[in-house]
Amino acid sequence: MTVGSAFYLLDSAPYGSEKAFGLLNAAAVSIGRMDVTVGLYGDGVYLALKDQDSRLLAMPNLADILYAYGEMRVVAHEPSVLERGLFGEGLVETAELADEEAFLEAVEESDCFILL
Amino acid sequence: MPGNPEEIKMVSNAMANVPRRKMMAFLAGGEKTVAEIGEAAGKSMLDYHLKILEQAGLVEMAEGKVRLSEFGKNFLEGKKETPAEKADLSGAKPVEIAEVRQLLPCIADTTKLRIIANLAPPLGGALKVLEPLFPRGRYSERIGALIIQRGDVLTTVYGTGNVTMTMIKDEAEARENLEKLKETINEAIARGVAPAPREKVRVEPMEIYKYLPQTNCGECGEQSCYSFAIRLMNGEVSLDLCTPLKDPKYRQNLEHLQVLAEYI
Numbered sequence: 001m002t003v004g005s006a007f008y009l010l011d012s013a014p015y016g017s018e019k020a021f022g023l024l025n026a027a028a029v030s031i032g033r034m035d036v037t038v039g040l041y042g043d044g045v046y047l048a049l050k051d052q053d054s055r056l057l058a059m060p061n062l063a064d065i066l067y068a069y070g071e072m073r074v075v076a077h078e079p080s081v082l083e084r085g086l087f088g089e090g091l092v093e094t095a096e097l098a099d100e101e102a103f104l105e106a107v108e109e110s111d112c113f114i115l116l
Numbered sequence: 117m118p119g120n121p122e123e124i125k126m127v128s129n130a131m132a133n134v135p136r137r138k139m140m141a142f143l144a145g146g147e148k149t150v151a152e153i154g155e156a157a158g159k160s161m162l163d164y165h166l167k168i169l170e171q172a173g174l175v176e177m178a179e180g181k182v183r184l185s186e187f188g189k190n191f192l193e194g195k196k197e198t199p200a201e202k203a204d205l206s207g208a209k210p211v212e213i214a215e216v217r218q219l220l221p222c223i224a225d226t227t228k229l230r231i232i233a234n235l236a237p238p239l240g241g242a243l244k245v246l247e248p249l250f251p252r253g254r255y256s257e258r259i260g261a262l263i264i265q266r267g268d269v270l271t272t273v274y275g276t277g278n279v280t281m282t283m284i285k286d287e288a289e290a291r292e293n294l295e296k297l298k299e300t301i302n303e304a305i306a307r308g309v310a311p312a313p314r315e316k317v318r319v320e321p322m323e324i325y326k327y328l329p330q331t332n333c334g335e336c337g338e339q340s341c342y343s344f345a346i347r348l349m350n351g352e353v354s355l356d357l358c359t360p361l362k363d364p365k366y367r368q369n370l371e372h373l374q375v376l377a378e379y380i
Contacts, residue, residue: 028220050276064218064232067280070272078133087129088122093259093274097133099161 005035007110010044014062015054020047023116024065031071037106038066040076040095043084048076050090066092077103123173127191130172136165140184143175144192147183205309208242210302211235213294214277219287228268228283231290235298238277248311249300252351267351269293319376321345327369327376329360348377 008027014020023038030036040047052063066074078097081087091097098106107113131137138157142148154162166182169175174188184192214236222228239246243262244255252265260275268283271293279297284290304311324345331341336357338344347353355361355377361370 060218061232064278065220067272067274067278068218068220068230068232070280081129088126090125090276091129091132093261093276095132097129099133099135099164101160102135 004111005037005109006030006112006114007037007039007107009039009041009107009113009115010047011042011115013043014047014052015057015059019116020044020062021060023114024062024069026114026116027072028065028069031069034111035073036071037073037075037110039103039106040074040080041103042077042080045076045080045084045086048074048081048091048095049086050092063092066094070094073106075103075106127172127174130168130174133165133168135160136169139165139169140174140188140192143182143184143188147181150177150180150182153182205242205245205305205307208239208305209237210305211237211239211298213291213298216287216290216294219290222283225283228285229287229290231281231284231287233279233281233290233294235273235277235279235294235301238275239273239301240275243273243275246301246304246311249304264297265351266293271297273297319349321349324348324373324376327372328358329363329366329369331360333360335359 006027008023010020010023012019027036027038047062047066050063052061054061066072072094074092074095075098076091076095078099081091081097131140135158139153142153142156148156150162150166153166166175166177169188170177173185174191175182176185212235214234216231216233218232220230220232222230241260243260247253247255247262250262250264250266254263255261256263262273264271264273270282272280279294281290281293284293321342322345325342328341328345332339336344336353336359338347338353341358344353344358348355355370355373360366361373
């Protein structure tokens with residue numbers, strides 16, 4: 001039984017630091033205990049891009065974590081997607097695109113807001 | 117009209133948003149004013165959403181009125197299922213297991229794993245046609261994936277080729293399950309004909325319980341016949357474990373249960 005909800009915000013590029021990896025791991029271990037939403041904002045929206053290949057970086061494919069833990073709701077901030085010219089790119093199927101208001105609503109609906 | 121891959125992705129992303137899908141469905145009824153669309157689909161960020169739909173080539177706007185473009189109409193038509201489309205597997209190519217990419221821990225049971233694998237070439241929309249092959253399979257339009265439950269293991273096959281499996285013991289079990297999945301899919305592709313749509317029958321534990329001996333003998337290892345029914349529903353046990361059912365007096369019950377088990 002879930003006891004609440006948490007919104008994990010990723011607002012920086014998924015590779016180049018362990019921030020996204022850490023955030024996704026924290027979000028994954030919260031599943032089952034609470035409803036989990038991962039919000040992708042700013043450069044964080046790059047995490048929603050399909051066909052990532054991180055082998056040369058010697059890092060796990062972080063989009064795979066989104067696929068593996070389908071219980072996580074993934075919300076990508078659409079204006080950030082547009083600003084980066086990514087609207088014509090394929091996105092991970094489980095990611096929802098949310099406009100400014102819908103994204104803020106998802107934050108407000110959650111009991112906790114976690115930003116690493 | 118969108119044609120190149122980037123334009124197609126733009127359309128796909130334009131439709132990956134609930135308010136915009138509502139707007140498109142509303143516009144299927146004919147030309148509307150912006151105000152009418154706001155009433156029907158919500159006024160929040162209305163101009164923004166309409167602009168995205170226009171940029172994707174799905175709608176046309178002029179003088180405060182909005183209508184579906186020819187492409188928009190065709191797009192919505194294409195979303196409707198037709199028997200001819202459902203029966204076609206001729207374009208699909210046999211799949212191979214390209215790789216098992218990652219093993220991650222399961223949340224519900226830390227002794228089990230989740231795996232990410234890849235089937236190539238991707239099956240795309242043909243996945244939907246394959247749904248009847250799997251007794252507990254369901255195609256999700258929203259994520260474009262076929263979700264299959266077999267016992268505790270939940271397998272999700274995406275149209276793009278990604279496959280995830282949960283509650284897997286080890287990589288060997290994952291590969292074994294992937295091989296079975298591949299064989300089932302490739303047999304259907306080799307036949308070239310889509311499996312007949314399966315009759316949707318929802319089986320409830322109480323219905324199963326009705327045909328069990330209801331003696332609560334415990335020979336199956338369960339505390340009661342009802343708990344056996346629930347575990348049977350979950351695919352965790354098989355009917356063979358209920359030894360009293362082998363008694364000739366339960367022959368009809370067994371037949372009923374065998375039919376019901378087909379729909380679990």
